Amino acid sequence: MGHQPFETWLLEEQDLSPAQRQELNAHLDACPQCYQLKESLEAAVQMLKATPFISPRPGFTERWKISQAERRSHQHRRQTRLFFLSSIAGAVVCLSGLYAILRMSNFSIADLLVFLARVATGIIGFFNQAQVFLLVNLSSPLSIVFWILISSGFCLLVLGWIYMLWRISFRGVLKNEKSE
Amino acid sequence: MRQIEQQVLQRALAGDEEAYALVVEVYQTPVYNLCYRMLGESGEAEDAAQETFWRAYQALNRYDRQRPFGTWLLSIAAHFCIDQQRKRRLHTFELDEVAEETLPDPTPNPEKVIGQLEQERALHHLLAGLNSQDRAVLVLRYWYEFSEEEISQSLSLTVSAVKSRLHRARLLLAQRYQAAQPQTVVGRNHYGSPAF
Numbered sequence: 001m002g003h004q005p006f007e008t009w010l011l012e013e014q015d016l017s018p019a020q021r022q023e024l025n026a027h028l029d030a031c032p033q034c035y036q037l038k039e040s041l042e043a044a045v046q047m048l049k050a051t052p053f054i055s056p057r058p059g060f061t062e063r064w065k066i067s068q069a070e071r072r073s074h075q076h077r078r079q080t081r082l083f084f085l086s087s088i089a090g091a092v093v094c095l096s097g098l099y100a101i102l103r104m105s106n107f108s109i110a111d112l113l114v115f116l117a118r119v120a121t122g123i124i125g126f127f128n129q130a131q132v133f134l135l136v137n138l139s140s141p142l143s144i145v146f147w148i149l150i151s152s153g154f155c156l157l158v159l160g161w162i163y164m165l166w167r168i169s170f171r172g173v174l175k176n177e178k179s180e
Numbered sequence: 181m182r183q184i185e186q187q188v189l190q191r192a193l194a195g196d197e198e199a200y201a202l203v204v205e206v207y208q209t210p211v212y213n214l215c216y217r218m219l220g221e222s223g224e225a226e227d228a229a230q231e232t233f234w235r236a237y238q239a240l241n242r243y244d245r246q247r248p249f250g251t252w253l254l255s256i257a258a259h260f261c262i263d264q265q266r267k268r269r270l271h272t273f274e275l276d277e278v279a280e281e282t283l284p285d286p287t288p289n290p291e292k293v294i295g296q297l298e299q300e301r302a303l304h305h306l307l308a309g310l311n312s313q314d315r316a317v318l319v320l321r322y323w324y325e326f327s328e329e330e331i332s333q334s335l336s337l338t339v340s341a342v343k344s345r346l347h348r349a350r351l352l353l354a355q356r357y358q359a360a361q362p363q364t365v366v367g368r369n370h371y372g373s374p375a376f
Contacts (some may be wrong), residue, residue: 011347040361041354044306048322048353051303056212056226061205067230068197068237 006034010041083168189249193240200240204233207250210324211257217319218261218312220304228264232257247333254324255334258316262335265312306356314349317342 006027009016016024028035102112134146191199211232216225235256236243243252307315316335320326328346332339 008347011350012343013346036358037351037354040358041350044353044357045322045350047299047303047306047357048318051299051323053209053213053323054216055209056229057222060208060212060226060229061201063226064204064208064230064233065201068234071234 003031003034006031007037010034010038079168193243193245195240200237203249207233207253210250211253213323214254214257214319215261217307217323218258218315219264220307224264228257228261232260235260251326251330251334254320258320258334259336262312262316302360305360306353309352309356310349313337314345314352317345318349318353321346 006024008014009020009024028038101107102109188199188202192203208229212225212229215228215232216222219225219228232253236253239256243249307318310318313335317331320331320334321328326334328339328342331337332342335342337345
C-alpha cells in the first residue's frame with residue numbers, strides 16, 4: 001500500500017481540506033503503519049508541549065554579574081597583550097625593513113649613524129635659533145610667562161598622551177558601557 | 181515567554197548595566213531552557229546561557245529594534261548550542277545526567293518528582309537521535325511556538341529548509357516514540373481514535 005501523500009500530510013502540519021481529511025481518515029482506517037505514525041507523532045508532540053520550561057539554579061543573575069566582570073577583565077588583558085605584541089611586531093617589521101634597505105644599498109651602518117647625528121644636530125640647531133629669536137624679540141617679563149605657558153602646555157600634552165596609552169592598554173575600548 | 185518593559189530594554193541598549201541585569205533576570209529561564217534542551221546537561225546549559233547573555237551584551241549595538249528582543253536572544257543561544265554540538269560531535273545525551281535539581285518543580289512530593297524524572301528521561305530519549313539543527317528547529321517550534329518564518333530567521337535558514345527539517349525531525353520523533361513504547365502503541369485499536 002502506498003503511504004503518500006498521507007505520510008507527508010501527517011508530518012508537515014498542513015491544513016487539510018475536508019475532502020483531504022476524509023481521504024486521510026479512510027487511509028488511516030486501512031493502513032496500520034500510517035495510523036501508528038499518526039498516534040506516535042501526536043503523543044510525542046504532546047509530550048514536548050506538556051513539558052514545562054526548566055529554570056537555572058537560583059542566583060543566575062548574580063553569577064552573570066560575576067562572570068561579566070571576569071570576562072571584561074579577561075578582554076582587557078587580551079587587548080593589552082594585543083597592543084604590546086602589535087607594537088613589538090611593528091617595531092620588528094620597521095627594523096627589518098631598515099636592515100633590508102641597508103643590506104641592499106651600499107649605505108653602511110656608519111653612514112646611517114652619521115646621517116642620524118646630522119639630523120639630531122640640525123634639530124638642536126633649529127631650537128637654539130628659535131630660542132635666540134624669541135629671547136631677542138620678546139621683552140624679558142613676557143618671555144618668562146611665555147616660557148612657562150609653553151612648558152606647561154607641552155607637559156599637559158605629554159601627560160595626555162601617556163594617559164591615552166594607559167587607557168587603551170589597560171582599560172580597553174569601552175563598548176556598551178557607561179563611562180566608568 | 182515573558183516580555184521585558186520597553187523602558188528597561190531601552191536603558192539596557194543605551195549601556196545601563198543594571199538594566200541589562202534585569203534583562204538577564206527576565207530572560208534567564210527561556211534562554212537556559214533552550215540551552216538545556218539542546219545540550220542535555222545542566223552544567224553545560226548554564227555555561228551556554230551565560231555565554232549567550234555575554235554575546236548579546238557585546239552585540240547590543242547590532243540589535244535590530246524591529247525584532248522582538250527575546251527572539252534575538254534565543255537566536256544567539258541556538259546558534260551557540262549548535263556550534264557547541266558540532267565541536268563536540270556529540271549527538272546523544274547521557275540519560276543518567278537528568279538530575280532532580282533540573283526539574284521544573286522540585287517539590288518534596290516523591291510521586292511527582294519520579295513522574296517528572298520519567299518524563300524528562302523520555303524526552304531526552306526522544307531528542308537524542310536528532311542532529312543539532314533539527315533539534316533546534318523542534319525545540320523552537322514546540323516549546324517556544326515559533327512560526328516557520330521565525331525559526332528561519334533565528335537559525336539563518338530558508339523557510340523551505342525549516343519545513344524539510346521539521347518533516348525529518350517529526351518523523352524521527354514518531355519513530356523513536358514508537359520504538360520506546362511498542363506494547364502500548366502497537367496493541368491499540370486504531371479505529372477508536374477521537375482525533376479522526
